[in-house]
Amino acid sequence: MSDETGCEILAKAEFCNGGGSVKDRAALFLIQDAIRKGQLRPGGTVVEGTAGNTGIGLAHMCLSMGFKCMIFMPNNQSKEKIEMLETLGAKVKTVPVVPWSDPNNYNHLARQFAETTENAVWTNQFDNTANRQAHIETTGPEIWEQTGGKVDVVTFGTGTGGTLSGVGIFLKEKNPAIKVILADPQGSVLYNYIKQGKLERTEGSSITEGIGQGRVTRNLEGAPIDDALLIPDTDAVNMTFRLLHEEGFFVGASTGLNVAAAVQVAKQIGPGHTIVTCLCDTGHKYYNKLFSKKEIEQRGLLDCIPPAYRVSLHN
Numbered sequence: 001m002s003d004e005t006g007c008e009i010l011a012k013a014e015f016c017n018g019g020g021s022v023k024d025r026a027a028l029f030l031i032q033d034a035i036r037k038g039q040l041r042p043g044g045t046v047v048e049g050t051a052g053n054t055g056i057g058l059a060h061m062c063l064s065m066g067f068k069c070m071i072f073m074p075n076n077q078s079k080e081k082i083e084m085l086e087t088l089g090a091k092v093k094t095v096p097v098v099p100w101s102d103p104n105n106y107n108h109l110a111r112q113f114a115e116t117t118e119n120a121v122w123t124n125q126f127d128n129t130a131n132r133q134a135h136i137e138t139t140g141p142e143i144w145e146q147t148g149g150k151v152d153v154v155t156f157g158t159g160t161g162g163t164l165s166g167v168g169i170f171l172k173e174k175n176p177a178i179k180v181i182l183a184d185p186q187g188s189v190l191y192n193y194i195k196q197g198k199l200e201r202t203e204g205s206s207i208t209e210g211i212g213q214g215r216v217t218r219n220l221e222g223a224p225i226d227d228a229l230l231i232p233d234t235d236a237v238n239m240t241f242r243l244l245h246e247e248g249f250f251v252g253a254s255t256g257l258n259v260a261a262a263v264q265v266a267k268q269i270g271p272g273h274t275i276v277t278c279l280c281d282t283g284h285k286y287y288n289k290l291f292s293k294k295e296i297e298q299r300g301l302l303d304c305i306p307p308a309y310r311v312s313l314h315n
């Protein structure tokens with residue numbers, strides 16, 4: 001990707017974390033926060049509403065720390081994430097997809113479960129800023145050190161907002177000239193929010209998981225965001241398959257979206273710059289969705305995958 005743009009496009013390999021995603025960082029800080037506040041005591045239960053990756057991070061840590069883990073998930077997420085959560089000893093409840101304003105939203109169900117269970121805590125990844133603190137204290141400083149401070153732009157898709165916000169806060173403190181760009185999938189409100197201050201969803205829905213949002217979470221509040229890009233699934237999926245076939249990275253669609261955004265930024269600002277993003281998780285979790293020919297065809301996304309790369313689709 002760097003060759004075609006003349007920019008250096010760097011990505012943190014977050015899929016290398018123990019639980020396999022960028023969300024391990026938030027999970028550790030959320031658990032430590034609950035312990036520090038006395039909300040989680042030995043033998044207690046960690047409860048969270050999650051698209052899956054935060055849950056996997058939490059479950060992984062609960063297993064080794066002696067806590068129980070209860071996960072509420074929307075029922076449109078990949079089944080591989082549910083299988084992984086169960087392997088890690090978590091109890092998983094999948095619930096219908098309804099907006100935040102509905103009391104049956106997976107997050108409210110998680111909160112209610114914690115409130116009615118002895119020695120349980122709802123870690124509240126969307127609005128507990130221990131999440132973005134993880135990125136202020138770890139991801140941001142790592143990007144700064146690993147690039148020797150040579151960063152012009154960072155761009156990330158946003159779910160809770162923890163990564164974008166935390167990295168943005170840290171890096172802007174180091175160098176206010178660094179630009180922070182939010183990359184949004186279809187069907188999320190954040191693109192319109194950044195561009196025009198309106199909480200209005202963009203058209204369509206997205207095959208990406210874990211990113212896109214219907215509101216401004218507390219983790220995103222006050223984040224130093226300079227601009228937003230709307231990345232359609234055609235670009236995100238195309239890049240996901242390019243990353244596999246041209247760079248050897250078997251990643252999920254939020255990573256495809258991140259790198260597509262980074263390439264778009266590079267083309268806009270011209271050669272000689274450094275753009276940093278992240279490889280959020282691996283493709284294994286999406287075998288039955290992103291790598292399913294049937295699913296890709298149903299979503300009208302086949303044409304965006306170069307013919308030679310379609311060998312990676314299964315029936």
Ligand code: PMP
Binds near residue numbers: 054157254
């Ligand atoms: N990519 C994937 C695959 C995720 O699961 C998430 C988190 N839901 C993100 C990106 C976005 O991370 P954040 O919550 O820090 O905005």
